Amino acid sequence: MNSRIQNFTGLAWIIIFIFFSKAPHFSLSDPRIFEAGLLCGKPPPVPNSSYIPVFVEEMRSLSQRVTADDWGNYTVHSADFSIYSLAQCHSDLSHDDCLQCYAASRTRLPHCLPSASGRIFLDGCFLRYDNYSFFDERTDPVWDKVNCNSTVGVGVGVDVEFGKNVAELMDNLTAAAVSNRGHAADGIKGVFGLAECWKTLTGDGCRECLAKANREVKTCLPSREGRALNAGCYLRYSTVKFFSNQSEDSNRNSGVTKTGTSIAIALSVAFFCMVSLFAGYASYGRWKRRKQRRSNLGRISYSYNKSNLNFKYETLERATNYFDGSRKLGQGGAGSVYKGTLSNGQTIAVKRLFFSTRQWVDEFFNEINLISGVEHKNLVKLLGCSIEGPESLLVYEFVPNKSLEECIRNKAKILNWKERFNIIVGTAEGIAFLHGGCSSRIIHRDIKSSNILLDENFNPKIADFGLARCFAADKTHLSTGIAGTLGYMAPEYLVKGQLTEKADVYSFGVLVLEIVCGRKNNAFEEDSGSLLKTVWKLYKTNRLTEAVDPLLKGDFPSMETSKVLKIGLLCTQASVAQRPSMEEVVRMLVNENCEIPEPNQPPFLNSMVSADSGQSSYSTNSSSSNTVKKLGDRYSSAESSSIQSCDL
Incomplete structure (x- = not known):
């Protein structure tokens, strides 16, 4: 819905721009709409669904001031954010040229969305929006630029x-x-x-x-x-x-007054034409949206379309009490999750996507296509979706005990050893099923504590398949953009973007250490060292049981906990070939007589990278960031090959 508002508003400004560019000019000056610089801030981790309508209103109010004075600034505040904006034409431009220049800048600046900041320099005017008051800002050491292109x-x-x-x-x-x-x-x-x-x-x-x-x-x-x-x-x-x-x-311009009446008539006719065009476009837009929805639904499998998994948007609105804040269960990289109750009394979880960009759409359909036909006791069950409303919704079974992260980070519940062991085994079985037990080989790419949900008996269920990828059985790896969570990402994937099942194995190994030790793995923690480094040091000195969560107060079997920690270290080895498969991991966990190899040293990212230890998911189309460059020389990569991933 937000993107449609943006597109409609953009078209309106294009029409205005075309009108002014084709209308008779009363000056021989040039509106100077050459783009000297377009600077966009980084997109926020979680775009707010109400941001675009507020942005549109901000630009509308700013336009009124520019129309009156050839410049203006405006500020709007909401509960979650503020938008500050400034537009100014260069003083030598005529009023008509100023309006043309501003219209051109207004159609180009929305390319920065969903970033919370953006500025555009045309040769005749300037336009900027940001999330803080910048009106008295003189220079900016980060964003000030020089354009020497002639x-x-x-x-x-x-x-x-x-x-x-x-x-x-x-x-x-x-x-x-x-x-x-x-x-x-x-x-x-x-x-x-x-x-x-x-x-x-x-x-x-x-x-x-x-x-x-x-x-x-x-x-x-x-x-x-x-x-x-x-x-x-x-x-x-x-x-x-x-x-x-x-x-x-x-x-x-001395002769302008002589043709004032003609100009007024021309502008009136132009305004009427524009209103007619807008009305026609609105009708066309409604028809196009209906067609697009039918097309989107066609991307989902035939069996899915013929099932009862397609929910009405209004049904899910009522089920969540119109997405009441008290029903909110949590928030991830792609959207917020709400608890809902259907008319038949069934409790559900509704995932509400934040922003209708191509990235979110791809992840939405990716999740539907991958798990709509996949069922396992340790995978969250997809009940359906809705794409007919103003935003896309996914419907899952309700898992009452929230996420494993709540237990590890917030200590919402102190899990005993048996519960922890069952979570580890269940998660391993779920990942092993994805890798080889279902019809397609699926790599989750974002195994972490916040994506492991716990049911009423604290059995684990793997969730959030928006970043998952599948590929043919005869292929060894995918060459793809990086996506995942720092601290859980395998080094060869972080460096080269080459994806295999062993990336999930590495993430699972980190998760195992977190569950047993009762603390998060901060990959760039400098004071006490990362969790991997801590456990490795204790392993080398035969003191593994000292790594176990002190909240267990010694109530755990030392042999079993040491075995599980050793398996975790095996999974996080730097060498891809030396990591076990998830099928082997399950066998080592459940078979008491299974021999466990000695692990080699895992990679310690905090000694190689100086960065923030953020734990949010992200994705990028390139693996050549500064972080990756610093890691690149530490690992050798497998030979690259082309691959055809599953259709989204």
Whole structure:
């Protein structure tokens, strides 16, 4: 729903832009809609479903101020977030050109969504939104940029005289802009330039911003053109005169009053046409959405469509008391989960996706396709879904004792040894079933304590298959983008993006150590070392039982706990080949007479990477981040091969 609002609003602004670009101009000036820079912040881990409608309202209010004054700032606050925005046209633009430039910036800036911040520099205007008050921000050491790409031809080579002219002009402009309410435009000896400060800055703020811009834009030499794009100002030089002279514009516009009546009539007709177009588009949009829903449903298997798994959105709304906050069970990387009760009394869990981007859609259908036909006592059962409402919903069986993470991190319940052992065995059996017991080989990719749910008897059920992948039996690995949770991700997958079942084995090994030791694995913990390092040190000194959760107060079988910890270390070995399969893990856990090999040292990520120990799931299309580069030399990767994954 949010994306449809965004698309509709974007189309509206495109129509406005087309109208202004095709309508008769009363000035020979150029709206200068060349994109000098588009800077987007990082998307939030959990996009808020109400963000887009608020963003649209923010831009609508900002547009009114720009229409009235050629600039404006606006702020809106909600319970969960705030949006601050600023738009300003360069002072030399005519009002019509300003509206054209703003319309162009308004259609491009939403490309930053769902990020909570974005700014766009066009050669004639500036537009920015953010989650904090930036109105008096002069410079930004992170986001201030220089654009030296020339739109007027190739560089002029090493020309000392040209450089002197640019330097002289930039110095003159920065001084003139400070004394002229933040704007100056001039040219000398074949070089032209413009300086513009945002109107929310003080005189001192403008001076500071332009001083930095002056220093930085000169680094573009010997380019024929350069732009400094700072938080509080814009500075440009060029060998082509690109700005407008207000006196010339005034003469050109002297005849405007003579055609005022014609203009009013033309604008009225244009407005009527736009309203008609909007109405037609709305009707077309409703038809297209219905068609898209039918198409989306077609992506799900035939057996699923013919079953009773397709819930009505209104039914799930009523079941959760319209997603009442008191019904919220938890929140993950893809959405919030609510407890619901159907009309027949059945208790369910409803997963509500946050944002209708392609990523979420892919994960939604991926989860449906993978587990709708897969049943096992240690896998959360998918009961159905809804894609007919404003957001996508997944319906699962209700698991009353929440997640294993609640027991480990929040100590919601102190699990005795028998319960812990059963959770370990059940989780191992569930993963082994995914790897070889069902019709497709499925790799979960995000095995962790928050994705292990506990039923009324504290039996484990693996949940959240949005990141899971399946592949043919004759293939050895997938080459894919990284997705998972730091601290649980296998090193060869983190480094090369090469995915095998052994990635799940590694994650399971970390989980085993967490369950037995009663603490989370912080991969980058510097003080006491990561959980893997702690257990490994105790293993090397024959003191494994010291790693067991002290809350058990010694009430556990020492031989069995040592055996389980040893299996956990086996699963987390750096070498892929030396890790056991999940089938072998199950056999080692349940068979008392099974011989357990001696493990080798696991990888200690905290000694190789300096980073935050965040535990949220994420995905990326590249494995070349700084973190991965630092790890790359520590592991050898298997030979790459192409693979065809299951259809989503």
